[in-house]
């Protein structure tokens with residue numbers, strides 16, 4: 001029976017308040033309006049950014065909300081004027097939109113899109129500035145324009161990438177955030193050249209994807225830095241060639257790296273979200289040309305600092321969102337690369353659970369063994 005045009009009641013994990021356990025609720029999901037797409041979510045992974053907003057440290061965090069932004073599913077119905085996807089298409093929701101019309105999209109200089117960002121930051125849809133989610137009439141906020149911890153979600157059409165229907169959705173859901181972010185930080189933001197020396201701070205999913213991207217770009221050394229020594233064995237399979245644990249050294253970690261690399265690394269990547277480490281990542285770069293890319297998300301109120309002399313003497317400080325990838329255009333390309341075995345995805349999935357187990361899944365995520373935990377969303 002078609003559900004097109006009807007309110008769908010389904011299960012979703014609702015964050016009622018910061019830091020309180022998510023509650024599986026029956027949620028009403030309104031039909032998509034003009035320019036919107038309703039998606040049946042089949043698989044979603046958890047990302048540290050979900051935990052960050054849930055913690056209450058995100059200045060844009062709104063409650064109650066439905067978190068989740070790394071997922072894959074099938075289009076259930078589309079609103080008026082939607083032409084690029086139709087019911088039955090396999091898709092990945094994209095928290096970073098791509099409208100191809102705004103000044104950001106047309107600049108050729110960034111993957112950030114301005115079309116729906118104000119609405120997604122306010123937890124609503126652009127059309128009427130309202131939520132499509134409610135519980136017995138009480139609105140529940142959207143999150144990052146995706147809200148994938150729900151069996152059905154509504155997104156803007158500029159936030160949907162149509163992908164190869166043969167691709168396994170329980171794996172390619174990861175291409176909605178962490179893996180592209182690391183790969184793209186190397187390929188698009190830093191543009192690492194063959195022979196470069198690369199330092200990766202933090203060997204979680206994002207840091208390992210940086211290592212994978214650096215290896216593919218022909219880096220001669222990929223130095224992994226993590227305070228958890230258990231991370232190194234696994235990291236070797238992703239391209240890390242050397243491991244440094246800051247806890248093993250009395251000197252500041254930037255000095256350790258400068259000494260190890262005849263003056264500093266060519267490129268460094270901060271994949272943790274710690275502002276002290278961001279400083280170290282900049283300061284371990286080589287004088288004259290070293291570039292450091294901030295990938296980690298730091299909490300509200302945190303600020304970065306360094307001596308301006310670090311920049312005067314030629315180091316460059318950059319940041320990246322979704323690895324600089326243009327979402328609707330390039331997520332399908334990443335899926336194709338995965339299908340051709342040119343990039344890893346399966347290797348990042350360490351846990352598989354169900355929507356009902358989501359609180360436990362977050363506990364695993366915070367444990368040292370977990371890279372990505374994928375939730376099966378439908379019964």
Ligand SMILES: NC(=O)C1=CN([C@@H]2O[C@H](COP(=O)(O)OP(=O)(O)OC[C@H]3O[C@@H](n4cnc5c(N)ncnc54)[C@H](O)[C@@H]3O)[C@@H](O)[C@H]2O)C=CC1
Pocket residue numbers: 047048049052177178181201202203204205206207225226227228231246271272273274277294295296297298320321322323370371
């Ligand atoms: N800019 C963007 O578009 C995106 C940013 N992110 C952010 O990237 C960051 C990393 O994400 P994941 O890899 O999933 O996280 P994760 O928590 O799995 O990995 C972080 C790693 O850093 C290590 N670590 C913690 N403190 C450290 C320290 N002081 N020195 C060295 N290592 C330390 C941990 O042991 C862990 O291995 C998060 O802040 C996340 O929110 C995630 C996706 C997209």
Ligand SMILES: N[C@@H](CCC(=O)N[C@@H](CSC=O)C(=O)NCC(=O)O)C(=O)O
Pocket residue numbers: 047049050058059060061096112117177297298299300320321322
């Ligand atoms: N609301 C947060 C923003 C956190 C942030 O920087 N998000 C990243 C994606 S992190 C994915 O896991 C991003 O792409 N930012 C660009 C954007 O337009 O949001 C805060 O204010 O800290």
Ligand SMILES: [Zn+2]
Pocket residue numbers: 047048049050069070177178
């Ligand atoms: Zn994420």
Ligand SMILES: [Zn+2]
Pocket residue numbers: 097098099100101102103104105106112113114115
């Ligand atoms: Zn745009």
